[in-house]
Amino acid sequence: xxxxxxxxxxxxxxxxxxxxxxxxxxxxxxxxxxxxxxxxxxxxxxxxxxxxxxxxxxxxxxxxxxxxxxxxxxxxxxxxxxxxxxxxxxxxxxxxxxxxxxxxxxxxxxxxxxxxxxxxxxxxxxxxxxxxxxxxxxxxxxxxxxxxxxxxxxxxxxxxxxxxxxxxxxxxxxxxxxxxxxxxxxxxxxxxxxxxxxxxxxxxxxxxxxxxxxxxxxxxxxxxxxxxxxxxxxxx
Amino acid sequence: xxxxxxxxxxxxxxxxxxxxxxxxxxxxxxxxxxxxxxxxxxxxxxxxxxxxxxxxxxxxxxxxxxxxxxxxxxxxxxxxxxxxxxxxxxxxxxxxxxxxxxxxxxxxxxxxxxxxxxxxxxxxxxxxxxxxxxxxxxxxxxxxxxxxxxxxxxxxxxxxxxxxxxxxxxxxxxxxxxxxxxxxxx
Numbered sequence: 001x002x003x004x005x006x007x008x009x010x011x012x013x014x015x016x017x018x019x020x021x022x023x024x025x026x027x028x029x030x031x032x033x034x035x036x037x038x039x040x041x042x043x044x045x046x047x048x049x050x051x052x053x054x055x056x057x058x059x060x061x062x063x064x065x066x067x068x069x070x071x072x073x074x075x076x077x078x079x080x081x082x083x084x085x086x087x088x089x090x091x092x093x094x095x096x097x098x099x100x101x102x103x104x105x106x107x108x109x110x111x112x113x114x115x116x117x118x119x120x121x122x123x124x125x126x127x128x129x130x131x132x133x134x135x136x137x138x139x140x141x142x143x144x145x146x147x148x149x150x151x152x153x154x155x156x157x158x159x160x161x162x163x164x165x166x167x168x169x170x171x172x173x174x175x176x177x178x179x180x181x182x183x184x185x186x187x188x189x190x191x192x193x194x195x196x197x198x199x200x201x202x203x204x205x206x207x208x209x210x211x212x213x214x215x216x217x218x219x220x221x222x223x224x225x226x227x228x229x230x231x232x233x234x235x236x
Numbered sequence: 237x238x239x240x241x242x243x244x245x246x247x248x249x250x251x252x253x254x255x256x257x258x259x260x261x262x263x264x265x266x267x268x269x270x271x272x273x274x275x276x277x278x279x280x281x282x283x284x285x286x287x288x289x290x291x292x293x294x295x296x297x298x299x300x301x302x303x304x305x306x307x308x309x310x311x312x313x314x315x316x317x318x319x320x321x322x323x324x325x326x327x328x329x330x331x332x333x334x335x336x337x338x339x340x341x342x343x344x345x346x347x348x349x350x351x352x353x354x355x356x357x358x359x360x361x362x363x364x365x366x367x368x369x370x371x372x373x374x375x376x377x378x379x380x381x382x383x384x385x386x387x388x389x390x391x392x393x394x395x396x397x398x399x400x401x402x403x404x405x406x407x408x409x410x411x412x413x414x415x416x417x418x419x420x421x422x
Contacts, residue, residue: 024361045304047320096253
């Protein structure tokens, strides 16, 4: 739309609102078309302040109890960038996940797997000047769900981030390389473009791996970028 | 150009991270302006309540200024108001937002927008966030708003909160079917 500050994503980037393979979408998607509106000051601004309460300890998910949580310790690191590769700095990144046995510390999760008193499964961090975040956590387990017969979610970590505006808001899930459950998972496969699906899979990274302590996985996140201003276009 | 990371559903267990006590209280007593409460229920295509959704709110302060570096208007910032909150629905699908009536902000061209809140809705079964707006029935400017006027006239009422007394407003969300809330492509 003319006057847009932020680029609009092409149709095959995000999952469709109605995805029959994921039963939960059936009654929760609008049937009417979305109404196209211009980007106003309301949309190009967004919550960028109020992260003052985030501390270093919040990005270590292994420090929540009196002892160590059970499971495979992992480091998850990445950069939050916009579509032009510009770092998204000072931005809140929140994540949550199941424990190593595949159970969330949430009252609604009744999966017959043990809770871990030393693992709450939630963390937050602020990106640095290069857009980088880093978490220490436990590799989550796969777990069953009721979507279809013998349905299992692949191991995943939920990510929530805002970026610089209301329009850059992103909620997604990070997966692990080589997981045989990915091919069977309707949520992962709701992303139309196969290359888009691949962008949801973290990369094992030996250089991020801390010897005798934790495996490293890298997960970069790309949020909506701005149209070039006339000045930027001129100077390439 | 780098390619976007796709959306995925927030799932049913986000409350362990995204919802904290008081997170739907956008304005404390100290915030300037007329203090209001917006309450509503989220329902699905059968009219059943949606007990596991998260409504996210973004709005200007009472003077019509956003707490954001891209808002250069010569209007006062309120140190006691960021304009951001999260309202998870309870077992009855109900959410309650405590805030202040936002001021008017510029719209496209030389227009001025009516007071409004931006809402983002996340839930199990919602793969990609839904975005809508809340306007106020008793605000005269609502009926000339440049964005609301882009919505087919017969559907505008779904975006207008109704006063129910004592500075309280009712704003229900219907994700699908009869009375479906208008959602935006922006």
